Amino acid sequence: MKAFGLRPRLFAALILTSAVTLVVAAAALLSPLEQRLRTDGQQAVYNAMDSTRPEFEEVNIDPATNRPSFSELTHTAIALRQRSGGQVTILNNRLETVYSMVRLDLNVPDFYAEARRAEQTHKRAAALRGGALIAAQPMRVGPRHERYVVVVKRRLDYVSSSFHTVQNAFIAAAGAGFGIALLLGIALTTTLLRRLERLRDATRELEQRGLDAPPPNDQGRDEIGELARAFAAMQTQLRRQETARRAFVATASHELRTPLASLHGMLELLEEDLDSEHLDLEDARERTTRAREQSRRLSQLASDLLDLSRLDAEIELRRxxxxxxxxxxxxxxxxxxxxxxxxxxxxxxxxxxxxxxxxxxxxxxxxxxxxxxxxxxxxxxxxxxxxxxxxxxxxxxxxxxxxxxxxxxxxxxxxxxxxxxxxxxxxxxxxxxxxxxxxxxxxxxxxxxxxxxxxxxxxxxxxxxxxxxxxxxxxxxxx
Ligand SMILES: Nc1ncnc2c1ncn2[C@@H]1O[C@H](COP(=O)(O)OP(=O)(O)O)[C@@H](O)[C@H]1O
Ligand SMILES: [Mg+2]
The missing domain is CATH 3.30.565.10 (Histidine kinase-like ATPase, C-terminal domain)
Structure with a gap:
């Protein structure tokens, strides 16, 4: 392979294009995807909290305890869990657990900071901790609008697992695409280069063997095919011109020979006449006339040939x-x-x-x-x-x-x-x-x-x- 031949250049271009395409696609697709999945998860939790707000307000007072009904609270918490997909804990305004889905003695609560913040600021507080979203929302409960804090803890592991699934699929697809591009590139460059090499060989053949070398034969309907056909047409044209030129030279020398031979013959006869005893003047005069006629024809031919060669040399004519x-x-x-x-x-x-x-x-x-x-x-x-x-x-x-x-x-x-x-x-x-x-x-x-x-x-x-x-x-x- 030549260092700067077409093949390495085509390959480099192909690989570079594929690589750049993949990197750009990855940058455009993969990194926003993770962020997007995370905000979507967060938003789902917030939406679920907002949508249960009216249900918390409608919780009745249990006459036995004079507190919001525990069973209704549980019921609403379960609805919230279903909507948000996370663990739900309800705290009162002193941050004592009123309801929890997990046993807090086994599972050390890690949401007090958010719960406190929500209770103090009366606003939702959220944090990402250990791959989980913790969202604490102040909530008014029951007809007396008692202040509670509802905490939802939702694992966002699925974000990274979905992300990895997509990433893996992307890498697989990219790898396959890259491989196919490479294979196609190899196939394409191989055939293209083979055809170019055939064309080059035909040119070398022409250089070595002259116009009778076989013309390149490429039936492709693309640029290389066109080049080969143009080349073959040029060769045919040159061969035709060469044949015409040879024929011209052959005919011209033949035409020159005939009057020259007869001129020569006549002069010989004239010489004999002059050498003989009885010179027939009439005869000699006739021979001289004929010889002069031949020489006139010869000079005519010479000037015609000169004209033709000038024309063939494309001498400029005046205008x-x-x-x-x-x-x-x-x-x-x-x-x-x-x-x-x-x-x-x-x-x-x-x-x-x-x-x-x-x-x-x-x-x-x-x-x-x-x-x-x-x-x-x-x-x-x-x-x-x-x-x-x-x-x-x-x-x-x-x-x-x-x-x-x-x-x-x-x-x-x-x-x-x-x-x-x-x-x-x-x-x-x-x-x-x-x-x-x-x-x-x-x-x-x-x-x-x-x-x-x-x-x-x-x-x-x-x-x-x-x-x-x-x-x-x-x-x-x-x-
Ligand atoms: N005026 C003409 N009348 C009849 N035939 C002619 C005439 N001029 C040319 N030709 C024909 O054309 C041929 C070619 O003419 P030309 O090229 O001048 O060559 P050449 O005069 O040497 O024969 C002549 O041989 C002749 O047969
Ligand atoms: Mg003539």
């Missing part, structure tokens, strides 16, 4: 006011030459008013380039490509529409994945990275890159949606 009509014109101008080569016209539809989006200018230009590049590749000769910026209440939109064959329905999602090319690739292919990069960039700017429904028309429409910029138009006009 600044950007006029979409302006950026359309700028990027379209870059394509003037290749569009002319293909006899395709890029038709820029200017927005009715400046269309400000909050975005990263470099990223938006990159996306427009990706879309225009694709559109140019699939668009038939003598067709046109529409490039349009538009705005509504919530969004700024940039749409690129071509007159090519469009995207088959079953490829609409797949073409946005990395290294995935569709069936329509047009002349001179890329590596299936353009749309993946575009979508990632758009998402990172809180926008979206979507393939719009062409609604039966020929061609494909891709749309870049961006959040609007809060610009003060006057301010910009002043600049």
């Amino acid at each position: 600044e006011p950007l006029e979409l009509g302006e950026i359309c014109r700028a990027v379209a101008a870059e394509f003037d030459l290749s569009a002319a080569e293909r006899h395709v016209h890029i038709n820029i539809k200017p927005p009715p008013s400046p269309c400000w989006a909050a975005a990263d200018p470099g990223a938006v230009a990159r996306i427009v380039r990706i879309l225009l590049d694709n559109a140019l590749r699939v668009g038939p000769a003598n067709s046109s490509i529409d490039l349009e910026a538009s705005a509504n209440e919530h969004w700024r939109r940039l749409t690129v529409r071509d007159r090519g064959p469009g995207v088959p329905a079953d490829e609409r999602d797949a073409i946005f994945e990395r290294f995935t090319r569709g069936s329509t690739t047009g002349s001179g292919g890329g590596f299936g990275l353009g749309l993946a990069i575009g979508r990632e960039l758009a998402t990172r700017m809180d926008g979206a890159l979507e393939l719009l429904d062409s609604g039966g028309d020929h061609g494909a429409s891709f749309s870049l949606r961006l959040p609007p910029a809060q610009v003060n138009v006057d301010e910009l006009a002043d600049q």
Whole structure:
């Protein structure tokens, strides 16, 4: 057991809580109980004395002795004994015993002090002596209201015996409760700690064996179960990411190898041509063109891979006011030459008013380039490509529409994945990275890159949606 591990701490807390509960309960219950039992006993005696007062007053005079009737006095004393539960002795005002239930010669009376006090003060006097309550009460007897003192002696032993009974019961109950709490505590901490240990082992396993280690399995419906499930989910997610990363690296190196190999082959052939006696210039020129095309593709791939790795490294994109009509014109101008080569016209539809989006200018230009590049590749000769910026209440939109064959329905999602090319690739292919990069960039700017429904028309429409910029138009006009 570790000195400050969870188990000793839980135990200490459990024992402390139980002990404090018991002590507080004992203090709150047991000590007032004894006091209470004692005052109750006392009060019962006083009540009994008060209630017999009228009966003493009604005792008649015995004509034979001219004193209060002894038999009636006895009768009242017996009633008092029954009510108070104590021994009753009646004394006259000279403190001579008139009636006693016990033989006073055997039982040395110990109540004279109280009796005297009662007689002198005309008030009830009481004392606790030797575990007994002695209460002396002045009493008027008979029609002549003669002064007597009635003494009741009641043992209060039952108080301490009741108290001890309760105390014993309390100790037994407390002991049982304490034991049960301890057993429950042991059971609970053992299972909890075992589950935590399993979780710890799973973590260590992960550390040693990597992501393929078995994930922790805990079906508990409590916090530890949740922790284990979160842990397993995290591991699954990490494994998925790791698999994707490996696949990406593998595909990327494969994609790099193919054009490199063909570049290498072409250069070799060119070298042979140069070494041969009769150099076929036409042939050599064609090989050089093809080699240059391969190297262009390679540098394209390199820049795509760089883009992707930047995106994966979560490089911050800028967020600044950007006029979409302006950026359309700028990027379209870059394509003037290749569009002319293909006899395709890029038709820029200017927005009715400046269309400000909050975005990263470099990223938006990159996306427009990706879309225009694709559109140019699939668009038939003598067709046109529409490039349009538009705005509504919530969004700024940039749409690129071509007159090519469009995207088959079953490829609409797949073409946005990395290294995935569709069936329509047009002349001179890329590596299936353009749309993946575009979508990632758009998402990172809180926008979206979507393939719009062409609604039966020929061609494909891709749309870049961006959040609007809060610009003060006057301010910009002043600049
Ligand atoms: N304008 C378009 N018309 C038809 N299909 C397109 C268009 N743009 C993209 N695609 C499809 O999406 C695929 C993925 O595009 P992209 O990610 O740019 O990769 P790449 O251009 O290297 O093929 C393309 O291979 C093509 O099949
Ligand atoms: Mg492309």
